[in-house]
Amino acid sequence: MAPHDLLTALRDQNPLVHCITNYVAMNVAANVVLAAGASPAMVHAPEEIAEFTPVCGALTINIGTLSAPWQASMVAAATAANAQNIPWVLDPVAHFISDYRKRAAQLLLAQRPTILRGNASEILALAGEAGAGKGADSGDSVEAAQGAAKSLATQFGSVVAITGPVDYLTDGTREAQVSGGSPLMPQITALGCSQTALMGAYAATGPAFDAALAALAHFKVAGSAAAKRAEGPGSFQVHFLDALANTQPADLAQVIG
Numbered sequence: 001m002a003p004h005d006l007l008t009a010l011r012d013q014n015p016l017v018h019c020i021t022n023y024v025a026m027n028v029a030a031n032v033v034l035a036a037g038a039s040p041a042m043v044h045a046p047e048e049i050a051e052f053t054p055v056c057g058a059l060t061i062n063i064g065t066l067s068a069p070w071q072a073s074m075v076a077a078a079t080a081a082n083a084q085n086i087p088w089v090l091d092p093v094a095h096f097i098s099d100y101r102k103r104a105a106q107l108l109l110a111q112r113p114t115i116l117r118g119n120a121s122e123i124l125a126l127a128g129e130a131g132a133g134k135g136a137d138s139g140d141s142v143e144a145a146q147g148a149a150k151s152l153a154t155q156f157g158s159v160v161a162i163t164g165p166v167d168y169l170t171d172g173t174r175e176a177q178v179s180g181g182s183p184l185m186p187q188i189t190a191l192g193c194s195q196t197a198l199m200g201a202y203a204a205t206g207p208a209f210d211a212a213l214a215a216l217a218h219f220k221v222a223g224s225a226a227a228k229r230a231e232g233p234g235s236f237q238v239h240f241l242d243a244l245a246n247t248q249p250a251d252l253a254q255v256i257g
């Protein structure tokens with residue numbers, strides 16, 4: 001499905017997206033998903049997963065502020081999504097910072113996410129390659145992680161997206177790149193997490209590779225538009241939400257290469 005049609009479908013269908021995300025991203029990601037045209041719900045309690053995940057159009061799992069009860073919810077939600085053929089997206093935020101988080105990320109990856117999205121350091125480390133990542137921000141180039149993305153895509157049957165100055169997307173066979181955006185984007189926390197949440201919204205409306213591509217393009221188009229108006233990271237954030245809402249379906253093709 002073309003990105004144009006996916007954005008139109010997103011706004012027509014207003015899909016419900018189950019987001020298990022971190023404390024930092026909770027508000028930012030919910031506003032991003034709303035501005036784009038979908039309906040986010042941040043639901044974390046293990047007691048609610050069995051009822052809630054199956055009624056959603058997609059699930060997104062982000063380990064940014066992981067703890068044991070949330071890990072149980074993540075595993076249960078991924079299991080429920082797989083059982084019901086509900087697409088789900090994994091964001092392995094800074095999974096290399098501790099053995100606990102590393103293991104949690106590998107266990108979720110073994111559940112074969114529909115889409116895996118991370119920055120270059122996160123994707124490199126998931127594939128067992130040494131990188132320069134220290135925390136939530138990338139220390140590596142997108143180019144350096146492309147081989148890792150391809151092998152993860154093949155091994156787990158996932159569409160893998162690496163975000164950065166130029167985003168890279170692969171399913172192990174097909175590849176795409178998305179350019180644009182702004183250097184202000186990595187200066188605002190939780191934009192990567194929000195990209196993950198938006199990928200969930202798009203995945204509820206169409207095939208995984210096309211959905212991930214449309215979500216990447218939507219961010220790059222909105223980021224470029226917001227940067228023209230912003231005076232710094234603070235005002236960029238406000239303009240970015242406006243730009244996500246104002247992005248037209250025909251704009252998306254311009255940033256895809």
Ligand SMILES: Nc1ncnc2c1ncn2[C@@H]1O[C@H](COP(=O)(O)OP(=O)(O)O)[C@@H](O)[C@H]1O
Nearest residue numbers: 119163164165180181182183185186191192219
């Ligand atoms: N230097 C940059 N120029 C343009 N866009 C960028 C740049 N760095 C990151 N982005 C964009 O910012 C968003 C978040 O990506 P990224 O910073 O890689 O994620 P994370 O926050 O998980 O590290 C993505 O949409 C990506 O395309």
Ligand SMILES: Cc1ncsc1CCOP(=O)(O)O
Nearest residue numbers: 022024064136190191192193
């Ligand atoms: C700073 C931080 N610390 C734990 S989660 C988080 C947010 C990370 O967000 P992103 O990966 O989108 O930059």
Ligand SMILES: [Mg+2]
Nearest residue numbers: 093119192193
């Ligand atoms: Mg991140």
